[in-house]
Amino acid sequence: MTLDVGEAYRIRIETIGDDHFSWLRQRKYAGWVIIMDEHTKQYCFPLINNYLAGEQVVTVTVAQGERHKHLETCRDLWEELFRAGAGRRWCCLNLGGGVIGDMGGFVASTFKRGMDFVQIPTTLLSQVDASVGGKLGIDFFGVKNSIGLFADPVAVWIDPRFLSTLPDREIRSGFAEVVKHALIADAAEWERLQAATQLDHVDWASLIGRSVDIKRRIVLDDPLERGARKALNFGHTIGHAVESYLLEGEDRLLHGEAIAVGMICESWLSHRAGRLSAHDLDTIVNYLIRLYGHPEIPEAGFPAMIGLMRQDKKNDADEINFTFLDSPGRHVVNETATPEVIQESLRYYNRIRIQP
Template sequence: MQSIQANNYFVHFNQNAYEALNKHLKENKYSNIFIIVDTQTNEYCLPKLLPIIETDLNIEIIEFEAGEENKNIDTCIQIWHVLTELGADRKSLIINLGGGVVTDLGGFVASTFKRGVDFINIPTTLLSMVDASVGGKTGVDLGNLKNQIGVINVPQMVLIDTQYLETLSQSEMRSGLAEMLKHGLIYDAAYWREFLDISSIDYNCLDELIYRSVEIKNEIVMQDPTEKSIRKALNFGHTLGHAIESYFLESEDKQTLLHGEAIAVGMILESYISLHKNLISKEEYIEIKTAIQSIYDHVNFEENDINPILELLIHDKKNEYGLIQFALIEGIGKIKINQSVENKLILEAFQDYKS
């Protein structure tokens, strides 16, 4: 697969990825290498990566506990201390090997340690391959609020090896699929139609589907690296989806949702809002809702869940001047950003979802 040119870096695929990595190590005089992993990728992915790295440099492994609940500033502080104790300097290289939690947090650690050291992302989940590792967003959660602390800073490269997907559960694969569905809905109607009958997808073509998803995200980010305008399109399904994810993360009586599971709900809700703002047709809404519900389990919302979710919307990063801003679809394959939505319509969307 041909590498994809992003803003000041490349996304490399499969065998080309490791050739690019080793070439980069030979051409740059790094002092040492630190590989950040979580407990899952340390066990299942690191043994594949280490034998492929061609270097005489000292390699140190830094591990933290897997899970969204550990994507916080406390974990960063621990890693900064470890880097300091192990002699990391401005010429060190950090390699982030893992899913979105690892690439987001590891990128933030690298971007802020000694005011910034080089880092490379090697995503190991479908979600991180098509979304989290590409585009330069780094950061951590603030309590239960998603991605409130962070910077935009691009890696030296992103290396996508789809063999890592063999380590994933079906639920993790579905979580990543949500972002691929989103890319079709906001940008490429033909790509969206690939997923209308999930049972007919040829998973031998998964590499091509991932490649197209990365292309779509990259084409949007290249137009607007710092999210001043069109990059906001990538937040379709995320305004409500992130609030739902945060609420389920903090609620002791709720089972935590994977990111993609929450975003799937968010896309249905925000498609309903798009319908009632006359941006999509009833037929398009039914198509979207039916397709997403054929893949994801229904999420139960009690009446007393909705208001706390709405209160979390005020923390969405797209908001400006205290106004909640949505990215809505304007027909399948097109987007309309900076859309204000009344609470009444949001409540109606939840009622429709529950019914």
């Protein structure tokens, strides 16, 4: 499956093969650099390594995980590029999940004022979300993705084979973004997803294609996130704060797990605002709890989480910005809630009891 993001770049959802690298060679780059983490070096790099013969390729491996998505890691990467003699006529291939895609794209786009890069996402989360849309960046001052820029790759190559290298928890984490896309923009897809509680029997190529197409259409409408693209923030205002607050502790959540918490809380806010029906709220909550469980969010941390939400890039003035649901498949952007009501949504989440 191939999807065009306007005239900017093409998303190819298929097994990566010689045709991909033949296309890259035709662009006559002076050299290639591949950025990966320890996991993708061991499990994913061997699936493409045989296509690199005869090329000038520099490989750089960084530590795995969101904890390393910061300025010091970027400094190390820039230094490696200088040592390798890389220049603007090189191309950077980012082989990894959302951290590698965000950070590798940021490094490539700022090195000597920018080199081309290809996103090769290897996690479900990055395949359906992080690799599409040109948003790049790193975490800073305890806030996710707070330093960065918009820059498009020259291509996105999505190979569902990479998903077989992931533990079940990582697959579930990425699936949260699939759920988000359906809830904000595709009621029919939401209905299909409700039958998908066992993620080991999924046609990933088809599901990824439908989910990426939702994001692609939203991005084309609003490439710089000034209006309609804020729909993609559903679940993320609260979810990012929960994820950041728990990041350094023993009870840290993966991105998708935190976004599931955020989607529950923000669905409740939508209901409280008179938009989402009680029936739809219950359906969303029950589905997400079945998939992601119910980790309690420490109430002592609520004020700190509100502080993190105040740093969200999409806020206007002193108001915390949200995307609410009118119903599954229909959303509204630029909604707000007070800190007191936001904390009540977190208390609602902690009080949830699912009937067996």
